[in-house]
Amino acid sequence: MKKVSLDELAPGMKLARDVILDDGRFLLLKGFTIKNRYLDKIRMYNIPYVYVEDEIGKVEYFSEEKVYTETFQTIKSVMDTVRGGGDVNLPVIKETVDTIVQKILNDDNVFMKLTGIRDIDNYTYLHSVDVCIYSVIAGKSLNMSIDEINELALGAILHDIGKCKVPLTILNKPARLTADEYNIIKDHTRYGYDIAIKTPGVTEEVARIALLHHEHWDGSGYPMGLSGEEIDYMARIVAVADVYDALTANRVYRKRYMPHEAAEYIMANSASHFDYEILKKFLDNIAIYPADIIVLLNTGEIARVVESKEKESLRPKVMVITRKDGPPVLEPYEIDLMKNPTVFIVDILS
Ligand SMILES: [Fe+2]
CATH class of the missing domain: 3.90.105.10 (Molybdopterin biosynthesis moea protein, domain 2)
Known part of the structure; x- marks a missing residue:
């Protein structure tokens, strides 16, 4: 220091x-x-x-943030190019995605403090980066091979590439979509497959992630209405990451869900949409509060999530450092949310 x-x-x-x-x-x-x-x-x-x-801490954190920002800029530039009628620049995407995979293989939580910071304007691009990160963490926890994880990461970052063929007036419409408009949005899965498969170096497996990431385990999804194991394994992983990330983002029409709320929401409302084994592994590994983030509690206390020896959790230990209103906290104190069921996190402040 x-x-x-x-x-x-x-x-x-x-x-x-x-x-x-x-x-x-x-x-x-x-x-x-x-x-x-x-x-x-x-x-x-x-x-x-x-x-x-000191310098070392700064460099480490900066490099993660740099990778995250570069990946965002890469996918933004690729998507903008495709929207303008150009081709996918695969080498540049592969390079940045490989860096993400390498970092996560060393440390699951390396990017977790950076995910979920999406602003509304850049939603689609940041969403693609976050879905890629979550999918890689899930793939690792599901014991996939490195080659499979690389394919998964590429498919995840490209999963919504087909949205480049959807008119922006529909994509960014701030009001409720008509049935026709919704059908056009749904076409992003087929468009995505077409764009991916014609890109030299993209495999059928990767392109099918774009095609199948909105299929549901119970057969109620689109575009083909496949069910259960008819849906490719990697598309099933991206499907979970996609929904979790969408719920935890601020949108024009609603405030974001907290990780524990998103986990509960998915389990209560849409568990039948997903491969349960993947969903469970995903929520165990991703729906967490990483150490050091600052959270607001329902009590009005503002606290820092404490690093713990156990696996990071949906009900972590927190150190109260200040209050939203009222007198400052002079002596910080710890609350174990696991042991205090009436206290819960209502917002993430940083
Ligand atoms: Fe999608």
């Missing part, structure tokens, strides 16, 4: 201590990575210096 003045502070540095105002209010919390907008905030409150983590 080192003390840096405002002049030395730069985007990408990670706060090693909370930044507290003279009146006791928290301005920024430990663990935040400095972004330009935070610099403005710190300047506004005349904070003379802050504590940041």
Whole structure:
């Protein structure tokens, strides 16, 4: 940890201590990575210096964020090119997807703090990156081979490529879709298959992920109404990742679900849509609160998720560091959500 003045502070540095105002209010919390907008905030409150983590921590975090951002930019540029009538630039996608796979094979949770930060404008692109990350973690936990995981990752990042053939007026329509419009949206699965299969280097298995990711285990999905094991295994994984990610994103028409709410929602409303074995593995491994994220509790307390030796959980231990309203917390204290059933997470703040 080192003390840096405002002049030395730069985007990408990670706060090693909370930044507290003279009146006791928290301005920024430990663990935040400095972004330009935070610099403005710190300047506004005349904070003379802050504590940041040393160089090594900074580099590690930055590299994950860099991979995530690069993957987002790659899929955005590929999708924009396809929308303009161009071809899929497969080598560039493969390169970034391979990096994601390599990192996740070393550490499941490496990207988990970055997923789910989608803004509404870039929803489709960030959704593709997140679905890729979740699918790779699921594939690893399902003991797939490295070759299979690479195929899965490529299919996952391309799963919605067919949306490039859907008019933006329908794709971004802020109101309820008509039956005709919904049918056009559904065509993104067939379009996606066509775009993928004509790309040199894309296998039939990968293209079929785009085709089949909206099929349901009980046969109620589209475009073909396949059921059970008729649906390709990799498409079944991407189907779960797709729905989980859609639920946990902020959308124009609703606020995002918290991970535990999304897990409950899927189990209660749509378990019959998915391969149960995959769904269970997925929720055990992905629907979690990673250590260090800042959450708001239903009690109004703001807390940091504590790193634990056990598997990270939907009801983690948290360290209360401040309150939304009311006096600051002078001595942080721990709550084990597993042992306190009336306390739960209502929002993720960072
Ligand atoms: Fe889709």
